[in-house]
Amino acid sequence: MKKRNIKRILVIRFRQIGDTVLSTALCSSLKRSFPEAEIHIILNERIAPIVSGHPDIDKAIPFNVAENRSTFRYIRNVWRVIKHGKYDIIIDMRSTVKTLLFSLLSLFSLHRPIRVGYKKWYSSLFFNHSVKNIEGSLIEKNQLFANTLSYIAPIAVADDFRLFVSEDEKNAMRKRMEDAGMDLSRPVLLAGVTTKLLPKRWNLEYMQETISRIIQRYSDVQIIFNYAPGKEEQDAKEIFSNLGSPSAIKIDVEASSLRELLALCANCTFYFGNEGGTRHVAQALGIPSYAIFSPHISKRTWLPTNNVPAYGIEADYPRPEGMNNDEIFNTITPDKVCKELFPLLDNFFKKNQI
Numbered sequence: 432m433k434k435r436n437i438k439r440i441l442v443i444r445f446r447q448i449g450d451t452v453l454s455t456a457l458c459s460s461l462k463r464s465f466p467e468a469e470i471h472i473i474l475n476e477r478i479a480p481i482v483s484g485h486p487d488i489d490k491a492i493p494f495n496v497a498e499n500r501s502t503f504r505y506i507r508n509v510w511r512v513i514k515h516g517k518y519d520i521i522i523d524m525r526s527t528v529k530t531l532l533f534s535l536l537s538l539f540s541l542h543r544p545i546r547v548g549y550k551k552w553y554s555s556l557f558f559n560h561s562v563k564n565i566e567g568s569l570i571e572k573n574q575l576f577a578n579t580l581s582y583i584a585p586i587a588v589a590d591d592f593r594l595f596v597s598e599d600e601k602n603a604m605r606k607r608m609e610d611a612g613m614d615l616s617r618p619v620l621l622a623g624v625t626t627k628l629l630p631k632r633w634n635l636e637y638m639q640e641t642i643s644r645i646i647q648r649y650s651d652v653q654i655i656f657n658y659a660p661g662k663e664e665q666d667a668k669e670i671f672s673n674l675g676s677p678s679a680i681k682i683d684v685e686a687s688s689l690r691e692l693l694a695l696c697a698n699c700t701f702y703f704g705n706e707g708g709t710r711h712v713a714q715a716l717g718i719p720s721y722a723i724f725s726p727h728i729s730k731r732t733w734l735p736t737n738n739v740p741a742y743g744i745e746a747d748y749p750r751p752e753g754m755n756n757d758e759i760f761n762t763i764t765p766d767k768v769c770k771e772l773f774p775l776l777d778n779f780f781k782k783n784q785i
Contacts, residue, residue, distance in 0.1 A: 436519065437465045437467070437468045437519045437520060437583065437584075438467070438468055438469065438517075438519055439468060439469045439471065439516060439517060439518045439519055439520075440461050440465065440468050440469070440470050440471070440518065440519065440520040440521075440522065441471050441472075441473065441512070441516055441518040441520070441521045441522070441533070441544075442454065442457065442458060442461070442470065442471065442472040442473070442522045442524060443472075443473045443521070443522065443523045443524055443525060443530050443533055444472055444473060444474055444524050444525070445473060445474065445475055445494070445525055445530065446475070446478075446525070447475075447478065447708055448478060448481065448689075448707075448708025448709070448711065448712065449707060449708040449710075449711040449733065450569075451474060451478050451481055451482065452481070452592055452594060452708065452711040452712060452714075452715050453569045453570060453573065453592050453711060453735065454472070454524060454573060454592075455482065455485060455487070455488070455592045455593060455594065455715070456570050456573060456574070456589050456590055456591060456592040457522070457524070457573040457574065457576060457577060457589075458470050458472060458485070458487045458488050459487040459589035459591070459592075459593070460574060460577040460586060460587060460588055460589040461487075461522075461577055462486075462487035463487075463587035463589055464577065464580070464584055464585065464586045464587045465584060468519070469489040469490065470487060470488050470489050470490075471488075471489060471490040471491075471492055471516065471518075472488055472490070472491055472492065473492050473494060473512070473533075474491055474492070474493055474494070475493070475494060475495075475496075475499075476493035476494060476495040476496070477689070478689070479491040479492075479493040480688070480689045480690050481594060481689045481690075481693070481712070482594070483595075483690065484595040484596070484597065485593070485594065485595055486595075487589075492512060494508060505529070505532075506532060506536075509532045509533055509536055510536050512533070513533060513536050513537050513540055514540060517540075517542045518537070518542070518544045519542075519544050519545065520544055520545045520546075520547065520580065521533055521534055521537060521544045521545070521546050521547070522547045522548070522576045522577075523546070523547065523548035523549070523558070524548075524549075524573065524576065525549075526548035526549035526551055526554050526558075528553065530548075531548075531553075531554060531557050534546040534548065534557040534558060535557055545559050545560070545580070546558045546559050546560075547559065547560045547561075547562070547576050547579050547580070548561060548562075548576075549561065549562060549563075549564055550562060550563050550564075560579040560580075562575040562576060562578075562579060563575075566731075567731070567732070568731065568732055568733075568734075568735040568736070569732055569733060569735060570590055570592065570735040571590075571735075572732075574588060574590070590735075590737065591737045591738070592711075592714075592715050592735070592737065593715050593716075594693060594712060594715040594716055596690070596693040596694050596697050596716065600690060600691075600693065600694040600697075601694050601697050601698060603694065604686075604691060604694035604695055604697075604698055605698050607684065608681075608684055608695075608698060611681055611683060611684050612681070613653050613681060613684070614653070615698065617651045617652070617653055618649065618651060618652050618653065618700045618701070618776075618779075618780040619652075619653050619654075619655065619698065619699045619700045619701075620645065620652055620653070620654045620655070620699065620700065620701050620702075620703055620776075621654075621655050621657055621695065621696060621699040621701070621702045621703075621704075621709070621713065621718075622642060622654050622655065622656050622657065622702075622703055622704050623657045623702065623703070623704025623705045623707060623709050623710065623722075624638050624642065624656050624657075624658070624666065624667055624670055624704055624705070625638075625658055625662075625663045625666035625667055625670075625705065626663070626705045626707055627659060627662075627663060630725055630727060630756060631705055631706065631707060631725045631728065632666075632705055632725075633705055633723045633725070633760065633763065634760065634761055635666060635669075635670065637761075637763075637764065637765050637768075638670065638704075639670045639673055639674060640765045641765045641768055641769060641772075642654065642670065642674065642680075643674055644765065644769055645703075645772075645776070646674075646677055646679045646680075648773065648776075649776065649780060651780075652679055652780065653679060653681060654679055654680045654681065655680075655681050655684050655685075655695070655699070656670070656671065656680065656682060656685075657685075657686075657692075657695075657704065657709050658685070667682070668682065692709065692712060693712060693716065696709070696712050696713045696716050696718055697716050697718070699713070699718055700718075700779060700780065701718065701719050701720065701721075701775075701776065701779050701780070702714075702718055702719070702720035702721070702722075703720070703721050703722075703772065703776075704722065704723065705722065705723055705725075706722040706723060706724045706725070706728055706733060706734075706743060707722075710722045710741075714737070714739045714741045715739075717739050718739070719739060719740040719741065719742075719775070719779050720739075720740075720741050720742070720743075721741075721742045721743060721744075721771070721772050721775055722734070722741075722742075722743040722744075723743065723744055723763060723768065724743050724744065724745040724746075725756070725760055726745075726746050726750070726756045726759040726760055727756060728745075730743050730744075730745045740775075740779075742771065742775060744763055744767065744768060744771060745763070746759045746760065746762050746763055747762065
């Protein structure tokens with residue numbers, strides 16, 4: 432198949448915010464390598480808005496929770512996508528039993544695509560090209576999918592991942608922040624003080640102590656807690672209350688949608704907190720960050736390097752035998768975090784001053 436015949440490429444991603452953000456680098460590689468092709472990406476419905484406006488993604492195809500849980504509806508929608516998409520290439524970034532249906536059903540279409548996915552014991556019959564899951568950053572792992580297509584055309588590697596937010600979105604959020612009493616000529620710290628998944632959440636007392644030290648050291652800082660409704664909101668408001676409800680923390684400034692989260696990040700100076708999707712959003716928007724990595728999350732995998740300053744801390748290696756994850760996680764103390772974090776804030780907060 433020649434380069435000029437590649438008209439549509441389907442990328443199957445699903446998963447969560449961080450995975451989606453990092454997958455944009457693969458989409459950019461594909462667009463640069465096949466500039467005349469449309470790049471479509473399959474995402475969970477609640478995640479899909481995050482790639483709106485991305486110049487290298489022509490269409491996000493959302494699958495909602497009900498469609499994913501119902502076998503009949505899921506198969507019907509997979510067939511609909513394959514039948515109407517007429518894809519020349521399918522890249523299955525998940526390569527699970529469920530996502531293999533895209534490749535399987537494409538075999539029954541008149542327009543049989545090239546199929547690329549991870550090499551697993553059950554997947555070899557479904558793909559034309561399989562890649563191994565290597566050590567390295569997720570950007571490097573994702574790039575392997577594009578590299579398998581080098582026999583069709585030279586692959587223009589894009590190792591940068593980006594998101595885009597409009598000026599209207601940024602200005603609307605900026606107005607909300609100013610209406611809440613914020614002075615955007617002063618530093619704004621977006622703090623991920625808690626997480627949805629408990630194994631990823633740093634000790635709340637440690638987080639509270641670190642936020643307290645930040646407020647004491649930087650008299651002009653304004654802090655926004657990033658949290659979702661439910662347990663995350665409860666954690667965030669508990670920390671706020673325990674700190675004495677300081678005016679430096681703007682507890683009522685929040686994002687109610689993914690697009691608002693992008694606009695909020697874009698108006699902040701720095702992200703600090705638990706490693707997760709919001710930190711990836713910040714990095715993709717050019718906002719510097721410092722993250723705390725839980726023991727079961729690899730800093731090497733999830734903290735890819737690009738031109739945006741991004742830093743993080745994880746428990747030291749080797750890790751003592753007999754310690755559980757919580758005990759290992761607790762070896763990351765506020766003292767260790769502040770020793771690395773404060774020089775960064777000194778630099779970036781100073782740059783923010785006018």
